[in-house]
Amino acid sequence: MRLLRSAFFLLIVRPVLTIVLGANVRHRERLPRSGPAIIVANHNSHLDTLTILALFPLGDLPRLRPVAAADYFMTNKAMAWFATNIIGIIPIDRGKRNEGANPLQPCEDALDRGDILILFPEGSRGEPERLTQFKKGVAHLVKARPATPVHPVFMHGLGKALPKDALLLVPFNCDIVVGEPVRWGDSVDGFMDVLQSRMAALAATVRMPPWE
Amino acid sequence: MTMLDSLSPVQAVIGGIYALLIVASVLVAVLRRSKPGDATTELTKRVVSWWWMITVFTIAVLTDRVVSTVFLGFVSFLALKEYLSLIPTRRVDRSILIFVYVAIPVQFYFAHITRFGLFMTFIPVWMFLFLPGLMTVMGRTEGFLRAVGMLSWGMMITVFSLGHTALLLSFGAKTSYGAGPLLFLVVLTQFNDVAQFTWGKLLGRHKIVPSVSPNKTWEGFLGGLVTTTLIARVLGPYLTPMPELWSALAGFIIAGTGFIGDITISAFKRDLGVKDASNLIPGHGGILDRVDSLVYSAPVFFHFMNYFFFNGRAL
Numbered sequence A: 001m002r003l004l005r006s007a008f009f010l011l012i013v014r015p016v017l018t019i020v021l022g023a024n025v026r027h028r029e030r031l032p033r034s035g036p037a038i039i040v041a042n043h044n045s046h047l048d049t050l051t052i053l054a055l056f057p058l059g060d061l062p063r064l065r066p067v068a069a070a071d072y073f074m075t076n077k078a079m080a081w082f083a084t085n086i087i088g089i090i091p092i093d094r095g096k097r098n099e100g101a102n103p104l105q106p107c108e109d110a111l112d113r114g115d116i117l118i119l120f121p122e123g124s125r126g127e128p129e130r131l132t133q134f135k136k137g138v139a140h141l142v143k144a145r146p147a148t149p150v151h152p153v154f155m156h157g158l159g160k161a162l163p164k165d166a167l168l169l170v171p172f173n174c175d176i177v178v179g180e181p182v183r184w185g186d187s188v189d190g191f192m193d194v195l196q197s198r199m200a201a202l203a204a205t206v207r208m209p210p211w212e
Numbered sequence B: 001m002t003m004l005d006s007l008s009p010v011q012a013v014i015g016g017i018y019a020l021l022i023v024a025s026v027l028v029a030v031l032r033r034s035k036p037g038d039a040t041t042e043l044t045k046r047v048v049s050w051w052w053m054i055t056v057f058t059i060a061v062l063t064d065r066v067v068s069t070v071f072l073g074f075v076s077f078l079a080l081k082e083y084l085s086l087i088p089t090r091r092v093d094r095s096i097l098i099f100v101y102v103a104i105p106v107q108f109y110f111a112h113i114t115r116f117g118l119f120m121t122f123i124p125v126w127m128f129l130f131l132p133g134l135m136t137v138m139g140r141t142e143g144f145l146r147a148v149g150m151l152s153w154g155m156m157i158t159v160f161s162l163g164h165t166a167l168l169l170s171f172g173a174k175t176s177y178g179a180g181p182l183l184f185l186v187v188l189t190q191f192n193d194v195a196q197f198t199w200g201k202l203l204g205r206h207k208i209v210p211s212v213s214p215n216k217t218w219e220g221f222l223g224g225l226v227t228t229t230l231i232a233r234v235l236g237p238y239l240t241p242m243p244e245l246w247s248a249l250a251g252f253i254i255a256g257t258g259f260i261g262d263i264t265i266s267a268f269k270r271d272l273g274v275k276d277a278s279n280l281i282p283g284h285g286g287i288l289d290r291v292d293s294l295v296y297s298a299p300v301f302f303h304f305m306n307y308f309f310f311n312g313r314a315l
Helices: A002-021 A047-055 A058-063 A077-087 A105-112 A137-144 A188-204 B002-006 B009-034 B038-063 B065-086 B091-112 B116-138 B144-174 B180-203 B218-239 B244-272 B287-309
Strands: A023-026 A037-041 A064-069 A090-092 A116-119 A150-156 A174-178
Touching: A002 A023, A002 A047, A002 A058, A002 A077, A037 A047, A037 A137, A047 A064, A047 A077, A047 A116, A047 A150, A047 A174, A058 A064, A064 A077, A090 A105, A105 A116, A105 A137, A116 A137, A137 A188, A150 A188, B009 B038, B009 B180, B009 B218, B038 B065, B038 B180, B065 B091, B065 B144, B065 B287, B091 B116, B091 B144, B116 B144, B144 B180, B144 B287, B180 B218, B180 B244, B180 B287, B218 B244, B244 B287
Parallel strands: A023 A174, A037 A116, A037 A150, A064 A090, A064 A116
Antiparallel strands: A150 A174
């Protein structure tokens, strides 16, 4: 399975990303070399997860765990197989907060194992290429594991290439900017403010032609 | 001498390019040692990228015609992608862009099978009429004219104009000059860029179009024009069916139109507020920055040769 995963990234994801999309990556050196760590990115497209996974060396694949909604990815059998085995997601139940169990437990366990989590705090892909308010789950996760660095990554262009509900991939060059890691401060709201403003600052460094 | 004799003109010229590249690399290395700084670091990057580009181009041109055509189509694809990524686009036109991309294989296929009429009409007639029609069916009129204008121009420069490079391969195959005519065009266009840059750095005083391209000077432009014309006079008889004087005239035209292409793409970038079209080629910018002169010199050179030297019967 590990071989299949590596082959999928080496033979399909990377060529498509370099040729069809031509990612321009800035500050790749800021990515974490080892876990535990959290990557936080804006979400515009199904390509987002693949793109972030492809930023790392192939050998890091087993350590990289995208966090994804169970209700979206785990309902269909084929999709569930692909999501867990090839992409390596950690499925999370959205909106079951009041039943006593901690929905973030699998994420905390993964951090304890030294994995690198990939989180999209916007919650869904939503309106493509528009940065929306982050959800606070990531702050609660960092509060539980305060030593974990959180690396913001801003991406532009993937939402134009393959937005929500689109069937065909249209080639566009895309920009990826990696920011300096954010650390846990003293409150959930304070952390979210820092993270959100750090992401906005990264977004401001990218030239985004109008797309109305 | 016997080894030189056994080389084809194309191989000999490519050998000459590498010799020139080695000389340039040595010069830049010396310059870097005597004057370290940002300018020489940039120059080094540029020369390293030249090695890459010339190697890829050499392999593509020397392999065979299909590989060469596919390579040229890929360059056109990269240029179009850069263009479409830079301009403002309407969300509703996303599916239209797929048709624009599909125009590339079609255009280069027409070049490959030497269907001159189809090649000449496919984009300026069929795509030109068909795309706005399709966009009308989409039903959104807001920003319609702007979108039609930008897509049409982009397709003309990145697919139609650059497509003429593949047409030169067909022409070369027909006249048994092989990749010669294409090599003639590309070498002279790129050489002219370098010659203009060098003459401009050495003697440049009087700016031509400071509001568009502040580094372009009359001295650089004229220096490039004369040097390129002279080189064309020497290379033309080997690489093309044209004798010395016609070759020199072709070189003159390539240098002049190449310059116009260069500043036209500069004007386009300036309007969008970017310095380079992308960061694909270190020291050069994007593909569009590298093929800017070719966008003009390729069609003008081809049609000059076709109409004036072959009376319209080159293909």
